[in-house]
Amino acid sequence: MKIKDIPFRQLLKAAHSRAGLCIDFGMCVVRLRSRENDFLQALALLYQDFQVVEGQFIDFHIDMQRPVNYRRWMQAQIVFSINGAKPFDPFPVSHALPLFEWGLNWCIAKQGHHHLMLHAGAVEKNGKAIIFPALPGSGKSTLSAALALRGWRLLSDEFGLVRAEGGLLQAMPRPIPLKNASIQVIQDFEPSVVLGPLFPKTRKGTVAHCQPSTDSAERCKQLVKPAFVVFPQYQADSQTVLEEVLPHYAFLKLASNAFNYEVMGRTGFERLTDIVNSCICFNLTYSDLDHVIARLDGMVSQ
């Protein structure tokens, strides 16, 4: 059953219970236990189209609880724990959602070596996927969010998950964390966008999460073949320029920016070779979102 179809009180009850709230993210099932109702409310909004499941294999057992000391009440903190271990320092309790998102990404990056994990956004339309590998600050989150708001299926804004067997892309749609000025940009771009609460003063400045579309959430298990690799670079007041690049250039950029290229060994090399040989690869400079989306729409409609 979808999260939005379950009364909030019942969701709380599940999250408070020993058995926890089990959510299917497509590539993994997470069991979440927490008593932080504000956090759960934001979570329920952002993940409203995801399935709550029972009796399935759980990949990540995550607890978001307050510490057992005075910081339970005074300047309250929240602790992320995975499988009983606590890998991070506590966060202020108000920042539980960014901590959960960040922590879950960390868990995937640490354990997901049945995929080649590219540090990349990815979207799909008409059965054709575009991978956006990029360093932080290049605007891939904003671009992924804008495309997702124009009917593209969001695969991920952070992980380009390439399956070790077969090389298809695995979706991992999650709320997109928009940072600082991007929040206003996306609100102006699409006033009907659903954003989670605003989190000021995180390590990356102010963050608000953009809800993934119903379609992205519903099709989170559907694999897709990558068709294009686009290296985006936001540059104020620039024209939209798409410039095709050679496969070996794309290979090096993809490999050096992946989470686990070296861990994957030979398989990593093979999957990446497949990608750069079968995809058309571009460098993209842009400033106007509508303009760049029109160009990308054109690419996948041919």
Next chain:
Amino acid sequence: MLLHALMVWCLNKMMHHYSGKKSRQLLLSAFTTPATLAQLSIQEWELLVRMLRANKLLASFAARIELTHPDLKIPAKVAENFQAAQRLADYRKKLVLWELNRLNKVLAELDIDVIVLKGGAYILQGLHMSVGRLLADIDILVPKQDIARVEKHLLAHGWQTTQHDEYDQQYYRNWMHEIPALRHHERFIEVDIHHTILPLTSRLHPDPRRLFAGAVAVAGYDCKVLSTYDMLLHSAVHLFYDAELNASDLRDLLDLHELFSLFSSQDVQFWKKLEKRAVELELQRPLYYAMYFSKQLFNTEIPTDVLVASKGRPLYGVRVFMAYCVPLALLPENPDYPQKKVAFIRWLLYLRSHYLRMPLTLLIPHLLKKSKSRLQANQ
């Protein structure tokens, strides 16, 4: 309403069964009778994967199953987790092999005896138990009179110290059997350099010269590894006289089980020779524990008369205490149901390990100093 409450209560009770004995049993039978894995429910698989992962045994367990039960039907999700863990372990093994290659090259210039210990040695010898075994670091043993040269030489070739605290530095150098770990500035694997196999302050004093005398060469390397018997005894002494005996040490007992099984099948005189060597090195007690617990937990084929006749067999009271505590401390718990009893026993064994490592006159000031700096770090 009442019925619902009753059902919830019953369900909780049923799940609670996986708290103590049953979760330990699940893990043990996965190792001793893997054929029973075929009957596990998906929830049992999940718990097994969680416990294995928490104790860094997931990859080596996966490798074992692949080797001994290649036809076993494993749920797809579990297979994915196995595959991911094995990839990481293979990668770490590659890093370790490369670090060994570099160490071998640089240390060959010094023309001294270097022995690779534990995990690194299992890899160099190609023992099948090294497949999937997650290594944290490389341990090497060098003669005490050469250790300063080794350290200086490595520091001159790009390795750097990992301990920057003055107290820790002095502590290692005065009381430990190793110097603070080094790591090459371009690489990730730490190198622990030992001059003997137990802290200088320990209750036992095996003579490292005997270890060097028995060491065996490895093809393609200048480094050596310990002889079969010494390798086993070192593993035993490390687990029962140096480690804190908590769940992350279960791997060491599994190593012992594998070494016993492998070496005893190669030589009919094995147990006799092993006992003789233990007497020479004064390591009868750790050998007794290694044999006892390997047999108790993993059903290692060790003749009962060997155990009964062992010169390391402790007094009845100590035997009872250890037989009760060690399995509880070593075996992982269901992470959802940690038991207070187990935490207490681990604490007792933690005290025991420190007591064995150094006399109280050293231990108490050390623990005070440590807890003080921990408190300061927290503030």
